[in-house]
Structures are given as C-alpha cells and as structure tokens.
Amino acid sequence: MRREPAWYREGSEPDYRFTLANERTFLAWVRTALALLAGAVAVVHVLPTAALPGVRTAVAVLLAATATVLPWAAYxxxxxxxxAMRLGRDLPFTRSLALVAVLLGVLGAGVVVLVLAT
Incomplete structure (x- = not known):
C-alpha cells in the first residue's frame, strides 16, 4: 500500500521530466547537507583544539545544525x-537559497579565522 500526501491527488500529473528535475534538485540539497555534516566532523577532528576553541565549536555546531535542517527544508x-506543477501554478519563491548562501558565507569566514589562528 502506497501512502502519499493528499495534495498528490490534486491537479494532473506534470511532465515526468519536470518531476525528475524537481527530484534531482531535492537530492542536490541533500548532498549539500551531507557535505555540511562532513565539514562539521572535519572542523571538530582536524583543526587543533588550541585554535580558538569557541569559534571552532561554534562553526562545527552551525555546520551540523544547518546539515540537520537542510533536508527538511529541501523536502x-x-x-x-x-x-505547483500539478496545479499549473507558478513555481513558489523560496528564501532557502539566500539563507543557505548567507550561512555558508558566515561559516566560510569562521573557517578562515580558524585556519589563520592555527
């Protein structure tokens, strides 16, 4: 028995190419989350503990937290x-892209500070 959300029965099935493109985008977001999680592990285990321990911990926690939330946002x-595709509507706007870009910028700056401190 297949369980699907109620909205999945609304409208009509879009062209499968668009559905697959949407799925590939979802998977790209999940890969990004995995990369962020790997970055958190690397920050904790690779950088020396003497190098600004508070910044090191903050960067690792922010990376891990972002990696935890990103798959939910992607879904x-x-x-x-x-x-929207099923109902023939315009594609919805998302703030997720800007939020991820800002977070990665902040995290990148934090990593630069950590590397320069070692």
Whole structure:
C-alpha cells in the first residue's frame, strides 16, 4: 500500500521530466547537507583544539545544525514545487537559497579565522 500526501491527488500529473528535475534538485540539497555534516566532523577532528576553541565549536555546531535542517527544508521545497506543477501554478519563491548562501558565507569566514589562528 502506497501512502502519499493528499495534495498528490490534486491537479494532473506534470511532465515526468519536470518531476525528475524537481527530484534531482531535492537530492542536490541533500548532498549539500551531507557535505555540511562532513565539514562539521572535519572542523571538530582536524583543526587543533588550541585554535580558538569557541569559534571552532561554534562553526562545527552551525555546520551540523544547518546539515540537520537542510533536508527538511529541501523536502518542503520539493513538495511546494511539485504541488505547483500539478496545479499549473507558478513555481513558489523560496528564501532557502539566500539563507543557505548567507550561512555558508558566515561559516566560510569562521573557517578562515580558524585556519589563520592555527
């Protein structure tokens, strides 16, 4: 028995190419989350503990927290886009892209500070 959300029965099935493109985008977000999680592990285990311990911990926690939230945000985005396509509506706007870009910029700056401190 297949369980699907109620909105999945709304509208009509979009061209499978668009559905697959939406799925590839979702998977790209999940890969990004995995990379962020790997970065958190690397920051904790590779950088010396003497190098600004508070900054090191903050960067690792922010990386791990972002990696934890990103798959949920990716699924929400996938579902909104899929529903819009099924109903023939315009694709929805997402703030997730800007938020991830800002977070990565802040995290990148933190890593630069850590590397320069070692």
């Amino acid at each position: 929400q985005r996938w579902a909104r886009v899929q529903r």
